[in-house]
Amino acid sequence: MLVHYGGKLDIFLGELMDLTVRVAMLESSPDNYIKLDFELLRIELREFEALVSQLKDSLNSSSPMLDSLYAEIHNMTLIVNQLETLDKNNLEVIRIEFAKLQRKLEECQKEQDIVKPDIGNCNHTGIMSVSKPTLFQMNAHLNPGYQYGGWGKDSKPVRGHESMHWYGAYSSPTVYEFYLYSNYDKLTQRSSFTHHGLPQGYEGTGNNYIVHGNTVYYQAANPFRMSKLNLTSSVYSHRQVTKASESFTYTYSPNQYLDFSADEKGLWVMYATDEAKGKIVVAKIDEKSFGIENEWTTSAFKPLVGNAFMVCGVMYATRPGDLKTEEIYYSYDTETGEEKYMSIPLQKFQEKYTNLHYNPTDQRLYMYNNGYYVSYSVRFNKE
Known part of the structure; x- marks a missing residue:
């Protein structure tokens, strides 16, 4: 296991993500192709190759993962050296190769974890820390103007759909379409997707939607209500939440009145109420009836919160730190009613984000950060 090299791998990952973003931005702006510095790419790839070589030499035993990563970097160096023209096809080749490298690096990072995540269980006392981002990539439209989405x-x-990923992004805080990809690689390579457009009268607003049980849960725009779309049957269902107020939204998210979340305990929706004077109310959703089965009022004042998410029946709220940092600062346990204050940093690359949620199938946080995909692994305090 790569237990002692996490720092080097984190640096490696940050540099690799910078290269990935540069290539993505070049693809989205053809006029900038000439600025692609192939010699700089060669230098940086040689540095990556040297780093992995050092890691290999430092290990007492062989590491198939590092051997594979080393081979990928060497192959990409050959590809860059063979490129002779600055056309879109070559940029596409580079983008695909960077995606492969990034995926292998993520696998290396997973390999260094001493304790494997206990998926599906809640035998812990809450979040201990959040990793550095392990994915940072511009949205599938390659459009930085698509600041809203998830x-x-x-x-x-x-x-049969355990690996399915979803994506939606827009230039305004509206919701009108989603893209489904059969797996992670298809998402990062922007290929082989299924498109779902919301028909007139079913459009949404805000961006804190999720996919749960092959169903999209989102906030309908007019009238204001919670809605769901079954991706298999294409059947819509709607429920009004009479207590939910349209006067309070998150710091970064216009019109975000209903925030859907799913964890090990099931499906949830969070909203503020006038009765609670803008504080967040956590509500458990009965998936069969699509109704509210219980509610808990927290002390988190929604307009000061960046976003919120559920983990093992506990709501966690974030707030802005500096331009590159968010802070998980508050939690509310729906089982015990216990409230806690904490300071867990969450690194981001852009100041604003419009979707942050936890996924219990891999114990990761997913953020849509001002046009970019970002994800994090969550580590817990063990009992």
Whole structure:
């Protein structure tokens, strides 16, 4: 296991993500192709190759993962050296190769974990820390103007669709379409997707939607209500939440009145009420009836909160730190009513984000960060 090299791998990952973003931005702006510095790419790839070589030499035993990563970097160096023209096809080759490298690096990072995540269980006392981002990539439209949206995995996948990923993004805080990808690689390579457009009268607003049980849960725009779309049957269902107020939204998210979340305990929706004077109320959703089965009022004042999410029946709220940092600062346990204050940093690359949710199938956080996909692994305090 790569237990002692996490720091080097984190640095490696940050540099690799920078290269990935540069290539994505070049693809989205053809006029900038000439600025792609192939010699700089060669230098940086040689540095990556040297780093992995050092890691290999430092291990007492062989590491198939590092051997594979080393081979990928060497192959990409050959590809870059063979490129002779600055056309879109070559940029596409580079983008795909960077995606492969990034995926292998993520696998290396997973390999270094001493304790494997206990998926599906809640034998811990809460979040201890959040990793550095392990994915940072511009949205599938390659459009930085698509600042609103979300992405992630199905939090309760149906058989045969365990690897399905979803994505939606827009230039305004509206919701009108989603893209489904059969797996992670298809998402990062922007290929082989299924498109679902919301028909007139079913559009949404705000961006804290999720996919749970092959169903999209989102906030309908007019009239204001919670809605769901079954991705298999294309059947819509709606329920009004009479207590939910349209006067309070998150710091970064216009019109975000209903925030859907899923965890090990099931499906939830969070909203503020006038009765609670803008504080967040956590509500448990009965999935069969699509109704509210219980509610808990927290002390988190929604307009000061960046976003919120559920883990093992506990709501966690974030607030802005500096331009590159968010802070998980508050939790509310729906089982015990216990409130806690904490300071867990969450690194981000852009100041604003519009979707943050936890997925219990892999114990990761998914963020849509001002046009970019970002994800994090969550580590827990063990009992």
